[in-house]
Amino acid sequence: MYKNLIDMFKENEGKGAAGAFNVHCFEMVPAMIKAAEELNVPIILQTSLGTAEYIGFAPLIAAVKALAEKSSVNVALHMDHCKDIEALKKAIDCGYSSVMYDGSALPIEENIANTKEVVGYAHAHGVSVEGEVGSIGGAEDGIVVDKDAAMYTRPEDALHFASETGADALAVSIGTTHGQYKSKAKINYELLEELKAKLGDTGLVLHGGTGVSDEDMKRCVREGMKKINVGTELNKSYIEVVAETFTAEGVTPLTSLRTLLGPANDRMKEIVTEKALLFKLD
Template sequence: MYKNLVDLFKENERKGAVGAFNVHCFEMLPSMIKGAEELNVPVILQTSLGTAEYIGFEPLIAAVKALAETSSVSVALHMDHCKDIEALKKAINCGYSSVMYDGSSLPLEENIKNTKEVVEYAHAHGVSVEGEVGSIGGAEEGVVVAKDAAMYTRPEDALRFASETGVDALAVSIGTTHGQYKSKAKINYELLAELKVKLGDTGLVLHGGTGVSDEDMRRCVREGMKKINVGTELNKSYIEVVSRTFTAEDVTPLTSLRKLLGPANDRIKEIVKEKASLFKL
C-alpha cells in the first residue's frame, strides 16, 4: 500500500524505526521494495529534488505507486532535503506522500514560517512533512555544510519549531554527518534523550545513517528514533558493483546491460535488508 509517514509511524509503533532509503536511479526502486518485503517492514523511498528531476516526477511517482499497490508492505515516497517551496508543492500535487522542507540554514523564525506554509499545504493534501532544526553537516547532492558549521539541535528550538509548525517528523542534529563513510559518528545520546522527552509524538529523524555503527544504530532506535535515512551507502555500493561488472574482461558492446546492472540492484536489496534489520526493536 502507498502511504505517508504518519501512517508508517503508526503501523510501526513500538516496532522500531522505519528505514528511509535514497533512490539514486530508477533501477533501485524494485530492489528496495523487495528488500523490505523480505523483512516484512514498511519502507520509505526518498529522493532528492535532483533525482526527481532526473527520473521525472510523473514516471517516478507512477512507478512507486504501482510497486506499492502490489506490495505486501507499506511504502511511502518522500522528498528529501528541499529548500524550494514551489518544488515541494509540485511534488505534493504530483503525488509524493511525504516531503521534507529544509530551512535549517535559515534563522529559526524564517525556518518556522516557511515550514508552516509547507505543512498547511501538505496536510490539506494528506501529505506528511519533515522539518529540520539545527544543522547536519557534510555533503549531500553537492550541498556542503562544513563540519564546524554543523550545529547540534537545541531542544528548546526543536520544541518551539515542532509546536508552531505542526510537522510530523523532525530531523535533528545529534552528531551524524551526511556523506560519512570512512569513519563512524559520535552520537550525543544525552541530547537525543532530551529531544525525545521534549518532542513527544513528533517523529525524530536520524540523517547520515551510513556513518553510524551498527551498535549505535540499534541504540538510536531503542532510544526513540522513528525514521533513519540511508543514502551514501547505496550510492557508494552501486558504484562499486557496476565499476566491477562494467570492467570485467568478458564485457563487450553486445553484453546485456541487465547482466551488468543486476548485481548492483541485488546489492541494493541486501543493504536495505541489512540496515532495516538494525532498525527493528
C-alpha cells in the same frame, strides 16, 4: 500500500524505526521494496529534487505507487532535503506521500514560517512533512555544508519548532554527518534523550545513517528514532559494483545491460536488508 509518514509511524509503533533509503536511479527501486517485503517492514523511498527531475516526477511517482499498491508492506515516497517551497508543492501535487522542507540554514523564525506554509499545503493534500532544526553537516547530493556550520539541535528550539509548525517528523542534529563513510559518528545520547522527552509525538529522524555503527544504530532505534536515513552507502556501493561488472573480462558492447546492472541492484537489496534488520525492534 502507499502511505504518508503519519500513518506509517502509527502502524509501525513499537516495532522500531522505518528505514529511509535514497533512490539515486530508478533501477534501485524494485530491489529496495523487495528487501522490505522479505522482512515485512515498512520502507521509505526518498529522492533529492535532483533525482526527481532526473527520472521525472510523473514516471517516478507512477512506478512507486504501482509497486506500493501491490506490495504487502507500507511504502512511502519522500522528498528529501528541499529548500524550494514551490518544488515541494509540485511534489505534493504530483503525488509524493511525504516531503522534507529544509530551512535549517535560515534563522529559526524564518524556518518556522516556511515550514508552516509547507505543512499547511501538505496536510490539505494528505501528505506528511519533515522539518529540520539544527544543522547536520557534510555533503549530500553534491551540496557541501561547512563542517563548522553544523550544530547540535537545541531542545528548546526543537520544541518551539514542532509546536509552531505541526511538522510530523523532525531531523535532529545529534552528531551524525552527511556523506560520512570513512569513519563513524559519535552520537550525543544525552541530547537524544532530551529531544525525545520534549518532542513526544513528533517523529525524530536520524540523518547520515551511513556513518553510524550498527551498535549505535540499534541504540538510536531503542531510544525512539522513528525514521533513519541511509543514502551515501547506497550510492557508494552502486558505483563500486557497477565499476566491477562493467569492466569485467568478456564484457562487450553486445553484453546485456540488464546482466551488468543486476549485481548492483542485488547489492542495494542486501544493504536495505542489513539496515532494516538494525531498525527493527526485537
